[in-house]
Amino acid sequence: MGEITTVSGNSAKPWTRWWWMGNAVEEKELTRHLETYSKAGIGGVEISCIYGVKGEEGSYIEFLSPQWRHLVRYTLKEAQRLGLGVDITLGSGWPYGGPMISEKNAPKRIKIERHEDGSFSSEVEGTGQQVKRPAPGAEGHVMCPYTENALKEFTDAYKTFLSELEEYPRCFFCDSFEVYQADWTDDLPEKFKELKGYDISAHLAELSGKDSSEAAERVFCDYRETLFLMLLENSIKPWADWAHSHNVKVRYQAHGSPGNLLDLYAAADIPETEIFGGNNFDFLPEPAEGIRAIPASCPILNKFASSAAHLTGKRLASSETFTLHREHFCGTLAEMKPELDQLFLCGINHIFFHGSTYSPLSAKQWPGWKFYAPTHFDISDPLWHDLPAMNSYICRCQNIFQNARMENEILLYFPYHDMASKPGERQLRCSTQLDRWLDGTPFGETAFMLWENGFSADYISDRLLEKASVIDGVIRIADARYKILLIPKTVFMPSETIKKLIELADKGASIIFCDTLPKSTPGYFGSVHKFSGMETVNNASLCGRLLKIISRPCPPPISGGINTVKLRTEDGKRIYFASNLSAKSFAGDFKLDFDSEKTLIFDPLSNLRGYLNPDKQRSIHIELKAGQSLFIIETESPDKTPQWHWMHENRKSLLKQKGAWKIEFIDGGEKIPEKVNLDTLVSWTEFPGQEYKDFSGTARYSTEFEWNEKDCDEAILQFEKVHESAVIRINGHECGTLWSHPFELRAGRYLKHGVNKLEIDVTNAATNRVAALDRAGVSWKIFHDINIINLQYKAFDASGWGPRPSGIIGNIWLSPSMKRMAL
Structure with missing residues (x-):
């Protein structure tokens, strides 16, 4: 199995978001940065153009100007020379937009007013949102995300840039959806009537958000689904098609969008999730300068992107990683590793650091040019000294995850129409703030229960389910295979999905409904539907029922065990990834689901490997201390790799x-x-x-x-x-x-x-040196726009930090x- 642990290509290495402040870049420094990144084990960069540095205005370069285009071409050639990949964020800052966007193609919202007589009226107006954190020359309206005209106006601005390229970027990137309050377009009423068969303007009362009736729920569902389909069909898919016409792929963050995340992620070549904040795993010390804690349910969000990749046969699922993970200059590699392992367990196999800032040697004051939000994977930061070791770990892991497919045996249905039917804000954003849309829902609770109990699942939408087939009782979609389809408690289910479930069940698929069967089809014209012959299981009994179909190799964390996922290579070999994210050491049996005389143990941290012999019950003994991880790989013919041995201390002996x-x-x-x-x-x-x-x-x-x-x-x-x-x-x-x-x-x-x-x-x-600078009143926070802020989005000041x-x-x-x- 040497080939699965031998690294090739740059996609297995971590990439980094590369901020160009004010586009004040020059060839010599671009080369220095790229060469340094390559030597450190970085596989590629994502160019992101943003606001500039105070005092450097004379070096600013206009976005999309001839000089900017030349420097991007130079970067692409240098990256190719060094074996690095390059992705480019279209536009500057975020969201998509800029000077090319006219007012008519900017986002709009509808204002609904209730009068004293009980009647309602409406007015459509522009949201006024401008591009956030733009580079010089990139200022302007945000692009309306629901119309093809707006997209064309945006992409037409890149015609000259694209026509001059000799080397192309791998991907165009689109960051998470942050087009606020954009809930209307001029043609939405027409599109709504075409899709839903009635006039939305006659239902302003229901759409106002002040009506909690069932009729309001159904109108809300129709409205939100229309907005979602306009985003998907008029913007995301045409954007991908446009990129493909130039032989460029798209990398896309769907979260934050008002729609079914699974279908939106599925439209991308590389779906991308993110970690916004950090976990404080039990074996880590409490961060001295605080933490922007993310909910325990964060893996549920991360799995939306990987699920879409698995169900559409995409090889890569990426993550914007370590955004605001710890306070500025406080994050450590040790705090990052369990986050990485958790992403791998979620099916993410392409790490992007957030991020690295272009900072020339001429920068007048350490720590150099900095983006406003940590983490700083920068050449000037002490963290850089041993970053290559973490990069090597990531590379070894991702090489395996990218060359084998996840074998998640459970499909979990995502009841989008239940979520879309809840009155409230018209633009229901499925963002990283999970308490606003996911936590506490039957889907969220079921997904988290599966995660805690060691069951690895992919999530599926109504649209993706249409592509499912059944062979020998196994549900198949693209390259993925599943033993069971699980339906969380669902109220509204489309009639097409109901028919598909009956078809799959008739062909031998195992389908289990949690607690109850769906009650109705969604929308204003939805109707009550009665299922028959479908199995229901209450949540208290669900784990026991699943264990009759699916075997776990060892106890899950909730039972004192470890996290595991299973993969399969193209030639059918099985691989397990096991990670101990708890504070307790684990030593116990690991039950394999394959017959093999030899099993390869591979430690991606140390790069050590060796063979173990399974017993007659197809079990091996494994040991993982808190924070450790390893791969367990099926193999037939042992090469020169030695036997693996777990080491037992004769006695704990102090260094003499x-x-x-x-x-x-x-x-x-x-x-x-x-x-x-x-x-x-x-x-x-x-x-x-x-x-x-x-x-x-x-x-x-x-x-x-x-x-x-x-x-x-x-x-x-x-x-x-x-x-x-x-x-x-x-x-x-x-x-x-x-x-x-x-x-x-x-x-x-x-x-x-x-x-x-x-x-x-x-x-x-870098903590102590930065604190000393602030105590001495040194001027290093010299950046336009938001400058440098702390985890609470207040002005950053380290002068009060102790050593x-x-x-x-x-x-x-x-x-x-x-x-x-x-x-």
């Missing part, structure tokens, strides 16, 4: 240090602190002198130690606390980079009996270990 630690500060800051000798490892911010408290960068710890163990197979090097990442060398040999929990590695092959030398290059976060712990703290263990015997 000889003499003091020598600490030398080697990189970071205008002033490098003096060397220090230390007997006990404490945070370097506790060293006497303000320069240590203010330092952000890399320090080299070195010492000698004794190793005279004989009766052991391995030695495990473990650290109590690492702030924040560390490159380990023993006797001059680089052993690896520790950047994630549990901060340990196998060190036996680097040791010799007697005296050994240990060197640790430790890099902390953040830095370096190696506490104990270091070097424990003799033995191969664990089969259990």
